[in-house]
Amino acid sequence: MPVGFNVDEMKKLDEVVEKRRRVKQGELLFTSGDAFTSLYAIRSGFFKTCVSSEDGREQVTGFQMAGEIIGMDGIVSDQHNCNAVALEDAEVCVMPFATVEDLSRELPMLQRHVHKIMSREIVRENGVMMLLGNMRAEERLAAFLLNLVQRLHARGLSQSELVLRMTREEIGSYLGLKLETVSRAFSKFSDEGIIEVKQRYVKIMAPETLKKIFNPQTFF
Amino acid sequence: MPVGFNVDEMKKLDEVVEKRRRVKQGELLFTSGDAFTSLYAIRSGFFKTCVSSEDGREQVTGFQMAGEIIGMDGIVSDQHNCNAVALEDAEVCVMPFATVEDLSRELPMLQRHVHKIMSREIVRENGVMMLLGNMRAEERLAAFLLNLVQRLHARGLSQSELVLRMTREEIGSYLGLKLETVSRAFSKFSDEGIIEVKQRYVKIMAPETLKKIFNPQTFF
DNA sequence: ATTAACTATTGACTTACATCAAAGCATGAA
């Protein structure tokens, strides 16, 4: 939650958080078809969200970490439209959406915040569409890595080192690539000295080169 | 706007609509970087929204028709993050977002409506990600056509005939394909008797076959 | 400690779509 609330308002905000819920690695926070009741603020841990087509194909639609909100897909139809799976043991704050709506009628700042969170998700997905529709494998992976470290850095972690919480297959699903292609792109970056990779551990050695790959035009 | 408001509430809702704005074919309703002030309800006409990368690649992120709301991409950063271009002469209702927020604090039904519209957009984009990440060219085009006629039919138009408002290139951009690939897929469907095509005019002869192509598993 | 079950890497080969190129249609202006 953002700063800028007074003591009284903070008390009200506390009401929103009904209770906490722990989700073990591999378990579902919610799944497609579940009744929608609440948004979830991730306190710790790491999630993926994914949709699956009726013939079983799965598309990872996002990776979410501490401080992020998930569940907004459920508002439109009062039931969830994707699955949220914990990629490591996690804890979330359950925020009943009816309470969020009630309270955001009293607190314009909360109202504004809810709108921004949803808008941010729309804009993020626009970016993913650009990635999937226009970029090549290495550009996609560069964008993915840069986005991940940037978000981790914003949480006080390193801006050059990270431990991936997801498999090559899950990265591939998010980026519209097969796991072998993801693996090859990692190896290529590693061969070129842009990153160091050892399984899930990644160290970014040349962030500027990575940015160049993601966004070639910047240098014309 | 949905039904279920009383006379008094309807009066208030009228306040939201500040004024109307006409946008000629080819003109921008808003563009990336514009200050965000309002959402727009399309009264007539047809729009595309698109984002472009710094090196000039363009990704169409959606096509919008009468009755739909655009501009929600601007909320998060107080400036628009995509371009909205009229594909035919159009008229929109300008709804200043500050007014929408004020009023939706008084009218829970409006508040709920705003949330649903944004959630619907998130879910739609999830579907596009599935399309772009997992489907082949013909599946994408089948899904696209089915979605278009379904929306047109909901507006009282035919469920089998439509006139495309966009070029093959714009369809391709939306679907992550090149215009030649879109054209070939149209020709293939036509050869197989699934549709009749004559330039922008399309008649769906075998909707069930189209659904099968989009969703092969249904028939195992 | 020894499996078993995942996960990741790498190579050989295939393929769906992209690219390049030419020609055919519309639409609108002069």
Add this chain to the structure above:
DNA sequence: TTCATGCTTTGATGTAAGTCAATAGTTAAT
């Protein structure tokens, strides 16, 4: 009517990424 312009179709060829397959490294269970 004629020309110009922009869209669409179709063919020939190229290529990035997919598929198939073998191997090896990691993690977890017994």
